[in-house]
Amino acid sequence: MSASIPATLAPSENSEEAGFDAARHEAFGQRVVGMLNDASLTFMLSIGHRTGLLDAMRRLDRPAATHEIADEAGLEERYVREWLGALVTGRVVEYCPETRTYSLPAEHAAWLTRAATPNNMAGVMQFMAMFGKIEDHVHDCFQNGGGVPYERFERFHEIMAEESFQTVVAALDDYVLPLVDGLVESLERGIDAVDVGCGRGLALMHMAGRFPKSNFVGYDFSNEAIEWANDEAARRGLSNIRFEVRDAAKLDDQGRFDVVFAFDAIHDQIDPHAMLAGISRALKNDGLFLAQDIRSSSHLEKNLEHPVAPFLYTISTMHCMTVSLAHAGCGLGTCWGEELALKMLKEAGFHDVVVHTLEHDIMNNYYVCRKQ
Ligand SMILES: C[S@@+](CC[C@H](N)C(=O)[O-])C[C@H]1O[C@@H](n2cnc3c(N)ncnc32)[C@H](O)[C@@H]1O
Structure with a gap:
């Protein structure tokens, strides 16, 4: 499945219209793309909460390979790896390419894990x-x-x-x-x-x-x-x-x-x-x-x-x-x-x-x- 996303945020065909603010158009385009990314992360955080993956990463409390994270959570490694792709590019999880390890910063865990209750926002993502x-x-x-x-x-x-x-x-x-x-x-x-x-x-x-x-x-x-x-x-x-x-x-x-x-x-x-x-x-x-x-x-x-x-x-x-x-x-x-x-x-x-x-x-x- 692919989606239609503009390759560049170049001026649209409306940009010649009188009163059309090109800078506003571009800024809003950036925002819309941001919405798409953030909305995607709500689903990933919901899954991370339900499966216990976020809690598992907090428990590990160190950079870990995908199979270690999957083992800690008792889940399928392939899914865990894809999920981590979303969270790394979404700047929720940190990735070290040299060691191929992933870590959840303590400051992020403090908003996204059961141990962070009553501040666990990952649970709230389940509504989405x-x-x-x-x-x-x-x-x-x-x-x-x-x-x-x-x-x-x-x-x-x-x-x-x-x-x-x-x-x-x-x-x-x-x-x-x-x-x-x-x-x-x-x-x-x-x-x-x-x-x-x-x-x-x-x-x-x-x-x-x-x-x-x-x-x-x-x-x-x-x-x-x-x-x-x-x-x-x-x-x-x-x-x-x-x-x-x-x-x-x-x-x-x-x-x-x-x-x-x-x-x-x-x-x-x-x-x-x-x-x-x-x-x-x-x-x-x-x-x-x-x-x-x-x-x-x-x-x-x-x-x-x-x-x-x-x-x-x-x-x-x-x-x-x-x-x-x-x-x-x-x-x-x-x-x-x-x-x-x-x-x-x-x-x-x-x-x-x-x-x-x-x-x-x-x-x-x-x-x-x-x-x-
Ligand atoms: C937003 S939930 C809040 C539930 C609970 N007070 C809490 O804080 O977790 C609203 C609750 O009102 C209940 N509710 C809605 N309409 C109702 C009605 N006419 N009679 C009784 N309960 C109703 C729903 O089933 C639901 O459990």
């Missing part, structure tokens, strides 16, 4: 590979409307749990829970808490382990995620937690919980208004709703300087918006934004909302919400 698998369906939606339902996304809950382990679980004790004065103390004394849209429930399991006097329940509409979560909670011997298959738009709890959590679970809802109203009803009058959701503005022009805006709009097109539209939902989109979030929270009865950001987390806002 996942999106590639559903491109045909999304292409169809561009033409015919509708959306791609959750069930079509293979490995979604596995990849999501890995990602949120880094952003949420790893930050819970030191950053997230301390955002609310007295929350840790209440959890220590013993309260009732629910996580809506909990996925595999790792955040809740972490809290259940740390706060044995509190009771935790996790809701998600994915059978697969809830089954995994209940098995894992049992494996960990947690008796103060359970997970239930529930549609977040149909919560029927009344004044039952002291705390409701929603980690990255509002913007892709089919009916986020109903979800927020249900959460408000499910809370005791003096209860707390702590929601983590994507940090962005509701206005496109204000997201221009957002460090990962293209990634967010891509995730939205390929997942968050389409899973909602698949069920004729409102399709808020990943960048629904703080302005709209505050409006919707108020409409749901949260009259006291404080927005927090965490220095290490460029992706999320943390909404601390109370009804009174």
Whole structure:
């Protein structure tokens, strides 16, 4: 297979047109070629994460030949060698032609390996590979409307749990829970808490382990995620937690919980208004709703300087918006934004909302919400 890539970035046939900026044309051409290379590396890093190759190179921690790296990872040498070709030319791995050895610099390993958690960006690259698998369906939606339902996304809950382990679980004790004065103390004394849209429930399991006097329940509409979560909670011997298959738009709890959590679970809802109203009803009058959701503005022009805006709009097109539209939902989109979030929270009865950001987390806002 080959692709059509211009041999030179010479002026195009449009270059004679009035107002056509040749320098801008060339600079953008360079950028587009860069996009192709970097997009290619996302797939290679995803493979490197899944196969354990990046971890194997970190473990070796020295220049090694292809067969040594393949042996360390337990993989086929020919594939490993080709993969290394991409990573060497992509300046991720270093190559010594004299000894024919490859090494992963420690500074790169600190962003690309499991040992680097919560900074392991190679795990995040798996989203790109996942999106590639559903491109045909999304292409169809561009033409015919509708959306791609959750069930079509293979490995979604596995990849999501890995990602949120880094952003949420790893930050819970030191950053997230301390955002609310007295929350840790209440959890220590013993309260009732629910996580809506909990996925595999790792955040809740972490809290259940740390706060044995509190009771935790996790809701998600994915059978697969809830089954995994209940098995894992049992494996960990947690008796103060359970997970239930529930549609977040149909919560029927009344004044039952002291705390409701929603980690990255509002913007892709089919009916986020109903979800927020249900959460408000499910809370005791003096209860707390702590929601983590994507940090962005509701206005496109204000997201221009957002460090990962293209990634967010891509995730939205390929997942968050389409899973909602698949069920004729409102399709808020990943960048629904703080302005709209505050409006919707108020409409749901949260009259006291404080927005927090965490220095290490460029992706999320943390909404601390109370009804009174
Ligand atoms: C982006 S994932 C976040 C999962 C989890 N909170 C985490 O941080 O890993 C959103 C979750 O919301 C769940 N979800 C989406 N719509 C739902 C609905 N209507 N009712 C219950 N769960 C829903 C999905 O199954 C998914 O697990």
